[in-house]
Amino acid sequence: MEEERKMETSIFEIIGPVMIGPSSSHTAGMARIGMMANRILQVEAASVRLTLSPKMRTTYYGHRSDAALFGGTLGMSENDPEIRDAIAIAHANGVETKVDFLEEGKYPENSARVTVYTKDGEEYSVFGTSIGGGSILISEIDRVPMRLTADTWHVIVWSETELAKETFAGAKEVQQGISEKQEYVTCGTFLEKPDESMLELLRGQNMVKKISLASPVLAYGSSKRHVEWISSCDSVCEYAEKENLTLAETAVRYESLRSGFSEKVIRDRMHEQWLLMKESVEKGQEEHQLLYGLTSGKDGKMLMQAVEKEETISGGTIPLATAMALGVMEYNGSMGCIVAAPTAGSSGIAPGCMTALQQVHQLSDKQIEDGLFVSALIGVIMAACDVSFSGSVGGCQGEVGVSSAITSAGMASIFTEDKEAIMHAMAICMKNLLGLVCDPIAAPIEVPCIKRNAVGVANAYISSDMALAGVRSFIPPDEVIDALIDVEKRLPSELKCATIGGLACTKTAVCTRKKLTQ
Secondary structure, three states: OOOOOOOOOOHHHOOOOEEEOOOHHHHHHHHHHHHHHHHHHOOOEEEEEEEEOHHHHHOHHHHOHHHHHHHHHOOOOOOOHHHHHHHHHHHHOOOEEEEEEOOOOOOOOOEEEEEEEEOOOOEEEEEEEEEEOOEEEEEEEOOEEEEEOOOOEEEEEEEOOOOOHHHOOOOOEEEEEEOOOOOEEEEEEEOOOOOHHHHHHHHOOOOEEEEEEEOOOOOOOOOOOOOHHHHOHHHHHHHHHHHOOOHHHHHHHHHHHHHOOOHHHHHHHHHHHHHHHHHHHHHHOOOOOOOOOOOOOOHHHHHHHHHHOOOOOOOOHHHHHHHHHHHHHHHHHOOOEEEOOOOHHHOOHHHHHHHHHHHHHOOOHHHHHHHHHHHHHHHHHHHHOOOOOOHHHHOHHHOHHHHHHHHHHHHHHHHOOOHHHHHHHHHHHHHHOOOOOEOOOOOOOOOOHHHHHHHHHHHHHHHHHHHHOOOOOOOOHHHHHHHHHHHHHHOOHHHEOOOOOHHHHOHHHHHHHHHHHO
16 A cells, blocks of 8 residues: 555635535534545435434534535535435435444544445445544545545445455555455545546456445545645745745645646635625624524624624724624524635634725725635645644634634735734734633534634734734744644543533533523
């Protein structure tokens, strides 16, 4: 087997994915695991059983993780509005559904096994983990250990005897094992769609029982190469200086090297993301019925009215951006279509900040999109350093904290090309929210998640202002990222989306959960 391929993070996994709310890890990520199961197994389901991480016992319903997984298994994408009604659609099509839970302490958080039963009594399964921000990793097929990413093509073969790896001509990697049914399961991974002649050769072998060609779930191209200079803030700035590029241009260069797409394709996609962000801001100013109704669904609208009447004590821009951010989060909480940046739980910060910035300073879409490229670039650096963007893995510092920090850098980049100032906007901002816990009082992303985006907005603005004024972080930007990783690891599990500690342990929270389960 070749050396394990490292999946490079796309900038559109940071400013993205486009998804149906409310959670990037527990909704979009789960839909993608389901889609991978659909494309890997390619069978007609009579019933589907989900076996989820134990911690998801108290959160899966509020995050609609079950609907997302069932919908994905039926072929729905993470931005398909039908995800909202996926369970009813499954039942209407004669597919039975069931939810169980994995053993304690044996599997990664945010994991799910999708087991599909056919009308002929066959049983197949796929095991995947949502690793934050909607990104996923598949680690088992029919309980055979594998490592499959969602950005590549995979040819999966079930056979009675072992297949020669040379049969998978052109494969980047070939993995193989024996299932509990004593069948060989072999997976060849390809960066491009494999040649049809190879597939015909496999189909013609007597020992082959079943073969699937699984297309990529991610729409923005497989990682063609490892980009060495994306490993730190310092190395990115050094590369940009050497190539005489702005950080926005560096982001486009990185994505082109990673995916093979042209600059035009990449810029057009970011333009689409930005238009969707602005649309979510507009939708956010309507009143929304949240999944559990724990907040009013019109907080963003109420604050916007105060801004318009000039009744805010903190001035205009930050309250304006906050009103927009709250509205986006309320829209997300009602299963609206939003752009995670980098997560759904923090999806109000970037659109709120950038839309307000555009209005107040009369900026062009191109200027804002360049700022978003910079935000995405810094998010990619964080991902390369193994920062988790999942609240259940690293706390809300990895969601609201990261979103605030990358948005601050993106805003700063619109007003300066000074790379040091831009990186220090991120560092100042990130330091302010280190240790931020993830303590939802119940399953849905409502309390305190929606209003917590407000502090992300204010933090992003003031950190940009400080950096642009010449203020610098005493701790260098790369070391601030190191500190974030350290705190993510040290944070107790009770404060990582467990509905146990923090606000979740208050009397009001406990009473609320009891009411919701009655």
